[in-house]
Amino acid sequence: MINILDKESFLAQLKHQQAPNEQKEHIEQVAKDVIKHIRRDKDEALFYYIEKFDGKLEGDLKVSNEERQAAWDQIKPDVIDALKRAADNIRSFHQKQLKESRFMQHDKDIVSGQLYTPIENVGIYVPGGTACYPSSVLMNAIPAVLAGVTNVIMVTPERFGETINPILLVAADIAGVTDIYKVGGIQAIAGLSYGTESLPKVDKIVGPGNAYVAAAKSLVFGDVGIDMVAGPSEVAIIADETAQAKHIASDLIAQAEHDTLARAYLFTTSKELIDETTRALEKQLSVLPRVEIAEKALRDLGGLVYVASLDEAFELSNILAPEHLEIQVDQPLDYLRYIKHAGSVFLGHYTPESLGDYYAGPNHVLPTSGTAKFSSGLSVDDFVKKTTFLYYSKEALQLAKNDVVTIAREEQLDGHAEAVIKRFED
């Protein structure tokens, strides 16, 4: 039901999964055509694709204040309170990521430093349809609001006459979203990137979507900023003999229920734990609503990997560079220093990934499919730009003059040299 692996078979499976994806080309072509059309014909094309892919829009593209207000009456108070407490935790964690503009050097003759300025207009993509993730609204919008973004524009589709789930509108209010538009898919990304008569252009787009949304984000990258190209989600659990199989099984299942392409791995030094986890998985899956998705993901991908030592477990985990890493061992904080590459880490026996997915504070928009080797989860930094600045007095420039002229001439850029020389010709 789930693969039992060792170091070698794990590495072989991983290599196989990194082969190029041929289907990607078709998706890219569709995205390219839609983007080109919307960039050229704006609203006309935007509404054409909304109708084609999601059904005819009832009412306005923009969610009205009345619609946003009415949503609150449809959500139970305990849900609202849970979302508000989650938002407080997320805000508190991300608040500490804010940075202040500062000087690197500050004396009479030389001043240098970095300004932090917010991006002005940000688009937040929120999936619609069967998936309904208020937590994603919080995770994407709260850091943007904290960073000082002026316009936080959320897009999420209505699907074939079904209006946007009111919990998304409530989450948007809690998070501080400025405006909401009823559009999803490639057409939302294209519209936000180039602007139409009805949908404002933004400077950066964040938030996860399906393969079409991911392809569209890749294609508009450069014309607007994007957060990352999100792939299927994954978890790696490193466990020693102090871990409990039923915890592990429940965390593997929580990962696998997302999506048939989700990957869930256990790395453990305990063969007994592998046996127990296999049994616990069977038992827990039997009562899971999304059992078919989770079973397929566990069967086709992921696995329970026996390792010779915790060192080896971290070696493999660092090769995988998992989006989520759980460390269910004795004295877990002591193992932070073994981590080279991971999106977000969950330490100890009572820190399930789902606690972080929803509630505790760290962001759940994280680098997937090994991209934690070169990228990071969403943070306030994604909504802030750094502008360096420099002031030299005439005296300071005089001291630097010869060196600058020397290097400029080596690069055969005489105009660069002259820009310094001219300041001393009188």
Next chain:
Amino acid sequence: MINILDKESFLAQLKHQQAPNEQKEHIEQVAKDVIKHIRRDKDEALFYYIEKFDGKLEGDLKVSNEERQAAWDQIKPDVIDALKRAADNIRSFHQKQLKESRFMQHDKDIVSGQLYTPIENVGIYVPGGTACYPSSVLMNAIPAVLAGVTNVIMVTPERFGETINPILLVAADIAGVTDIYKVGGIQAIAGLSYGTESLPKVDKIVGPGNAYVAAAKSLVFGDVGIDMVAGPSEVAIIADETAQAKHIASDLIAQAEHDTLARAYLFTTSKELIDETTRALEKQLSVLPRVEIAEKALRDLGGLVYVASLDEAFELSNILAPEHLEIQVDQPLDYLRYIKHAGSVFLGHYTPESLGDYYAGPNHVLPTSGTAKFSSGLSVDDFVKKTTFLYYSKEALQLAKNDVVTIAREEQLDGHAEAVIKRFED
């Protein structure tokens, strides 16, 4: 010779320049084919394209220690000293960008925080051929080395039998580059992204190149990290009547000599300064070696823009979001607070852009073509990942339990709820 504009004509010209670029599609197709081929056939394809685009390689792909050592004898001592002093300044500025792993919360029941870990393998693209920019080697490699990158892999082409300019090898040594390979263009980006028998795979690629290199970087983005998609370079100069026309003209020319697509703007409240700058441009261009490039850039793009006030100058500059912004006014530091979007800022009458391009410390790899609205210049941050971490005690999880379960069930992810519930079933 250069356009004289006002607010309206400036905005109209800017809008015209943002239209989609049809030539881009052809370049993308070429890049896509080369990448696919190299990803599949590795060395065989890599060497095929090296020979095709740059001529047959003499000797090994990798620059040997002997070649690196021999380069030092070919560079004059004053050039070496100038590069070393520039490297010291760059190091000193970027050193202050280093961040420490830290806790957001740290008490008995809840621990959370952010780890900073370096990217392990970075590729640095350095253009070859007629362009020879040792300053780019320093600007790209020094932040990577400071960040703690293990392998800083530089690529730069030999072109038709001409070996790599020794100054690039010396700059690589000064900056701390690990290994150097003689390959450029799309083939370098493809090889670094997927690895071949002779060229190691890296996790991220930085450094500017031509349109083919930029297209290749866009295409591999996601499989590896990239810094940004660099376009033509630009400068905006904001000046009041205290500025000198010959300084302004020399800075506009230094920008324009890069490339016929470079854009150079002056925004000024002084009509007299516009007249004087026009005359100074003519005079200075007459003795410039790269006069043809600079004249074409100044004539076709950019302009001298008369504004009603410095407020209006900053308004237009913020719309342009220039890569480089010079503020040649009285009390320039007081105007930092007017800046919303810019790559790097040069303040006062004695801080020409070329001082920063080569020497003073801030990075010269900067967001171009308005992308300063959502991105930043290269910094140590580009070589570091942030991994969030979280620990909850059993007691802390107990307090969070109901909220997490409530939100998980709203999202119809029962497995997520069970992962918390299971920890309290005994």
